[in-house]
Amino acid sequence: MxxxxxxxxxxxxxxxxxxxxxxxxxxxxxxxxxxxxxxxxxxxxxxxxxxxxxxxxxxxTKRVGSDLDNEFPEVRHPFPMLSLDKVYTIDELESWIEKSRNDTGYDISFTVEEKIDGSTIVLHYENGILVRAVTRGDGFVGNDITENVRTIKDIPLRLSEPVTSIFRGEIYIDRKDFEKLNSQFDSIYANPRNFAAGSLRRKKSSEVAKIPLKSYVYEGFYGDVSIKEHLKVLHKLTELGFRVFDDVGYFSSTIKKEYDNIFKKHTGWVRGTYRDIDNFIIRMKEVRDKLPYDIDGLVVKINEYPIRDKLGYTAHHPRWAMAFKFEAPQAVSEILDIDVQVGRTGRITPVARIKPVWIAGTTVSNVTLHNQDYINSLDVAIGDVVAVSRHGDVIPAVDEVIEKNDKGNKTFRLPEECPVCGSKLIQDGAHLFCPNRNCPARIYGRISFFVGRGQMDIENLGPETVKKLIELGLIKDIPDIYFFNPDDLLGVEGFAEKKVKLIKEGIEKSKEQPFEVVLASLGLEEIGPKVVELLIEAGFDSIDKLIKTAKKKKPDIFTKIQGIGPKTAEKIIQQFNDPYILDMIEKLKKAGLKFSKGKKEKEEEYSKIFEGQVWCITGSFKNFKPRETAMEEVKKRGGKVVSQVTGKTTHLLVGENPGSKLEKASQVGAKLVTEEEFLKMLNEK
Ligand SMILES: [Zn+2]
Missing domain, CATH: 1.10.287.610 (Helix hairpin bin)
Structure with missing residues (x-):
């Protein structure tokens, strides 16, 4: 062809x-x-x-998207896409309406639309064809996400007329779809708005196509002088093929005849005079919960464009529109800085330091921002004023940017290099990682996790002490905990003899931790307490069994276990083939940690050779120190143990220098057993 x-x-x-x-x-x-x-x-x-x-x-075909990775180049908006000023009470709103009427001196009218909880989108059409879709960004510069937006079914790829213009709307997701999908994607998004914003920035448009995103368009015809009223613009938008809100209110001093045709076509739209505004607002507050999507308020706009032009803009907002929010944010704070933390697995986490605010009973001064996608979904920069909330017991989250900073700070970008060791970061899924195992941040994270509560729980060895030990060069990695000499701490400020003694005791005691605790404390990826439990239940009751099986590199051996998925299986195999990890385990074994299920759990395996017998002990023994350990062996094999010889005693274990029990045992006819005979019995099976 x-x-x-x-x-x-x-x-x-x-x-x-x-x-x-x-x-x-x-x-x-x-x-x-x-x-x-x-x-x-x-x-x-x-x-x-x-x-x-x-x-x-x-x-x-654009609707199904592509599997190629998208770039989202920055694009300057042809004119600022400002956010709206906000009020929180009907009184405040009414005084704004009153003031606007007085200030302009004209007979103006107002439209009231839903303020949908979504992500703003700016749509460019040329001759009726969608050529570009840009996020709002900081209002001046956004990101080109055209390929992703083309997959959203209700955004027309071609309008019914060949217009060249720019439109502004909102991309959102229905509440029920959010709830369903948010749990599927092990998602971090606190609300549908952030979810929609995050989805729009997925790298592959074919993935965006699978998310049921929707849109409403509410502004358009920028610079077009042929239509001079907002209500007519809204109507025109529907004619062009956009989705426009079903509930629009229109309020003026008197009812205008010229709009009759519009209201005939939009049966859900409501009109009235100024005094009907508060009734409309109250009604919208009531229907809010019945809408399939979240709205967090209403937007009131001056209908007449010439008046809009006259009023103009402040540095942040148009003067001709006002957002009425149903609820004030739980707290408003300023982002003072964004720290980049490196975790024990190398995962990079941005944490916003905010001006401390009091929310739901606690002071909040740090808020996690999860990853770059999350930051992008909020378009958040250092210096921005943000709404912060805590719902239930959930960790605090930044809900949205309320006021952009005026220092010119752009949306925060995570560095390309590890802030601690300078290694080039690598992307794995949604997160960045420092790949350097010897990164000081990772070493510290690893050790303090290992000794921490819920893991090895080493008393008197808290994060601060760990930090000190690393600083002093006494420990360099997990196994060093068991090989350094705590006495080297003597003389260091804050480490008196008593404290050093407690540290020694804590370390010694931790050697008693059972296998499952030791394994989970290593902090290996995907191998937390839950997976460890599943592995042990499935028969992997020692590290040797695990390593031996992992060396076969057959994931299905692990995925056969219910609750262990392919990703976990892959990580198990990968990590137990990793020379570094194997070396660490070897050293910890030498230190005396338990790398198999202890004797206690193996009780069932002993044959019950002493069943029905009653044992007592006298004298001292070569192989059993303290001698009670000999009696433990009797118990394990089903025997009963008593401290004094009575008529019921059937056996007496006799060591060197026996006491009066020997004579008594002979009297009651108990069998006398020497240490040598006893050892033979134990080894029988
Ligand atoms: Zn690093």
């Missing part, structure tokens, strides 16, 4: 696919079978892939 023919064929296919989509979805009258339709679609997709330069920007 010549290029010319390809071009024609692509155009033909685009029109056909679109026509059949219309017949199928809008008219419910398909003319061809699903298979025939799929064939057309696939042919179009193939041609577009072979001749990408001939692909049309409004091709229906």
């Amino acid at each position: 010549t290029r010319d023919k390809v071009k024609k064929r692509i155009e033909y296919l685009v029109n056909e696919v679109r026509r059949h989509q219309d017949l199928y979805y809008k008219k419910a009258q398909p003319e061809i079978s699903d298979r025939e339709y799929d064939a057309l679609f696939d042919e179009l997709l193939k041609l577009e892939r072979r001749y990408p330069d001939l692909a049309l920007p409004d091709s229906p």
Whole structure:
């Protein structure tokens, strides 16, 4: 096929696919079978892939997205996309309306629209074709996310008229879809707004296509002088093919006849005079919970564009619009700085230091920002004023930016290098990692996790002491805890003899921790207490068994265990084949830590040779010190143990220098057993 023919064929296919989509979805009258339709679609997709330069920007294939990684280049908005000023009470809102009327001196009217909890999008159309979609960003510069936005079903790729203009709207997700998907993606998003914003920035548009994002468009025709009233613009938007709110209120001094046609077409829209505004607001507050999506307030705008132009803008907001928020934020604070923390696995976590605020019973001064995607979804920068909340017992979260900083700070970007060791960071999933195992931050994280509560729980060896030990060069990694000499601490400030003694005791005592605790304390990826429990239940009751199996590199051995998925299996295999980790385990074994289930758990395995017998002990022994350990062996094998010889005593274990028990035992007819005979009995089975 010549290029010319390809071009024609692509155009033909685009029109056909679109026509059949219309017949199928809008008219419910398909003319061809699903298979025939799929064939057309696939042919179009193939041609577009072979001749990408001939692909049309409004091709229906754009809806399914692509598997190529998207870049989101920064784009300057042609004019500022400002946020709205906010009020929190009807009184404040009414005085703003009153003031606007007085200030302008004209007979102005107002529209009231839903303030949907989504992510703002700026849509550029040329001759009716969607050519660019940009996030709001800081209001001046946003990110080009066109490919992702093209997958959103209700955003027209082509308008009903060949207009060239810019439109502003909101991308959102229905509450029920958020709840369902947020749990699936082990997501970090606190609310549907952040989820929608995060979804829009997924690298692959084919993934965005799978998320049921929706849109409403509420501003347009910037610079177009032919339509001068907002209500008419809203109506025009619906004619062009955009989704516009079903509930729009319009309020003026008197009811205007010229809008009759508009209200006939939009039966959900309401009109009235100024005094009806508060009733409308109260009604919207009531219907709020019945909407399938979250709204956090209403937006009141002056209807007449010439008046809007006259009022203009402050540095941050238009003067012709006001957001009425249903609830004040729990707290408002300023982002003083953003720290970049490096965890024990190398994971990089940005943490916002905020001006301390009191929320739900505690002072909050640090808020996690999770990762770059999360930061992007908020478009947050140092110096921004933000709304912070804590819902239930949940960790505090930044809900949204309320006021951008005026220092020119841009949306925060995580560094490309580890802030502690300077290694180049690597991306794994949504997170960045420092790959350097010897990164001081990772070493500290690893050791303090190991000794911490819930893990080895080494008393008197807290994070501060760990820090000191590393500083002094006494320990360099986990196993050193068991090999350094705590006496070297004597003389160091804060380490008196008593404290050093307690540290020694704590370390010694930790050697008693059972296998499951030791294993989970290593802090290996995906191998937490839950997985350890599953492994042990499945028979992996020693580290040797685990390592031996991991060396076979067969993930299905592990995925067979219910509760262990492919990712965990892969990590188990990878880590137990890692010479560094194997070396660490070897050293800890030498230190005397338990790397298999202890004797106690093996009780069942002993045959009950002493069942029904009653044992007592006298004298001292070579192999049993203290002698009680000999009696433990009796108990394990089903025997009963008593401290004094009575008529019921059946056996007396007799060591060197026996006491009066020997005579008594002979009297009651108990069997006398020497240490040598006893050892033979124990080894029988
Ligand atoms: Zn590092």
